[in-house]
Amino acid sequence: xxxxxxxxxxxxxxxxxxxxxxxxxxxxxxxxxxxxxxxxxxxxxxxxxxxxxxxxxxxxxxxxxxxxxxxxxxxxxxxxxxxxxxxxxxxxxxxxxxxxxxxxxxxxxxxxx
Amino acid sequence: xxxxxxxxxxxxxxxxxxxxxxxxxxxxxxxxxxxxxxxxxxxxxxxxxxxxxxxxxxxxxxxxxxxxxxxxxxxxxxxxxxxxxxxxxxxxxxxxxxxxxxxxxxxxxxxxxx
Numbered sequence: 314x315x316x317x318x319x320x321x322x323x324x325x326x327x328x329x330x331x332x333x334x335x336x337x338x339x340x341x342x343x344x345x346x347x348x349x350x351x352x353x354x355x356x357x358x359x360x361x362x363x364x365x366x367x368x369x370x371x372x373x374x375x376x377x378x379x380x381x382x383x384x385x386x387x388x389x390x391x392x393x394x395x396x397x398x399x400x401x402x403x404x405x406x407x408x409x410x411x412x413x414x415x416x417x418x419x420x421x422x423x424x425x426x
Numbered sequence: 427x428x429x430x431x432x433x434x435x436x437x438x439x440x441x442x443x444x445x446x447x448x449x450x451x452x453x454x455x456x457x458x459x460x461x462x463x464x465x466x467x468x469x470x471x472x473x474x475x476x477x478x479x480x481x482x483x484x485x486x487x488x489x490x491x492x493x494x495x496x497x498x499x500x501x502x503x504x505x506x507x508x509x510x511x512x513x514x515x516x517x518x519x520x521x522x523x524x525x526x527x528x529x530x531x532x533x534x535x536x537x538x539x540x
Contacts, residue, residue, distance in 0.1 A: 319468075345526035356430070356517055356531030357469070364526070402469065410484070411476050411524040413459060416469040 315340045315407045319417025327425050332390045334420045336403035339384065346379060346386045347414070349402045357402055361388070393424045428452075432518050432532035439508055439539055447503040447535045451520030458501050459529065460493060463515045472516075475501065476524045508539045 316339040326332050338346075344365035349357035363370045363377045363386065370377050374393075379386040390397055401420045406412040431450040439445050451458050460472040471485035475495045486492070490508075495501040505512055515534040521527050 347528070349531075354533070356519075356533050358531065359528045362528070406526055410482055411457065411474060412526050413471060413474050413482065414529060415471065416461075418468040 314409065315343060315405050315415040317403060317405050317415050317417045319403050319420060321420060322418060323421045323423070325423045325425065326393050328393060328395060330393055332388075332393055332397070332422055332424075334388045334401055334403070334422070335385060336387070336405075336417050337383075337385045338405040340405065340408065341381075341384060342408050343405045345406050345412070346377070347404050348375075348377060348388050349404065349416075351400045351402065351419075353399075360401075390422075393422075395424050395426050398422055398424045430518055430520050430530050430532035432516075432535050434535060435533065436536045437538070439537070441510060441539055442507055444504065444506045445508055445537065447505075447516050447537070449501045449503070449518030449520075449532060451499065451501070451518070452530055453499075455520035455522055455530075456498065457521040457524045457529075458495060459519045459521075460501070460503050461517045461519065462487075463517055463534070465514070469517065472503070505537075508537075510539045513537055513539045 319336045347362035350360045351357040376389045403417040404414040433448045456477045458475040461469040473493045474482040490506045493503045517534045519529040519531045521529050
């Protein structure tokens with residue numbers, strides 16, 4: 314199976330600052346690492362993902378880095394804005410279960426204006 | 427539809443009653459997943475369907491929980507003899523197939539057992 318751990322569970326930053334959320338996973342065979350954002354009362358929505366053939370991927374203010382040797386990956390949000398406030402989840406697939414995603418415990422990000 | 431649709435959005439039921447939660451996946455998506463999210467918690471895997479294969483039920487917490495997927499499309503999650511600890515948001519997600527592609531989530535059904 315796959316075990317995904319996520320830190321921190323809560324993160325408060327000032328608008329304009331950067332935010333970093335970190336995840337570790339257990340299955341060295343995993344090769345796909347998505348990040349989801351969940352706003353209040355809504356389902357999670359994919360914001361960025363990375364595959365194991367690259368070490369970093371960037372999309373405007375968000376980026377994800379992957380260290381396969383250490384089995385950890387991180388989400389970086391720069392120039393945070395109040396609308397970035399949400400719960401963020403990392404995930405990794407279970408290859409023994411049809412690539413079903415195992416999720417981290419979530420990080421509640423609060424961006425203070 | 428354009429996205430994954432779940433119904434009802436909210437359900438309040440009395441302890442001991444049965445409930446049915448419905449998920450309409452994106453058309454053409456062969457993989458369908460049910461997750462449970464307790465208040466302020468992460469996503470707990472319940473069950474997974476892929477095409478016409480037998481579902482992976484390894485995440486179901488007890489034999490009071492069951493799910494089916496008819497015609498490879500709509501899925502129903504049934505909870506029998508509901509208990510207060512069943513109160514949570516039940517999320518459904520679908521994928522084009524079981525390969526590592528984006529999983530699209532519905533808005534969830536908030537179940538409250540009183």
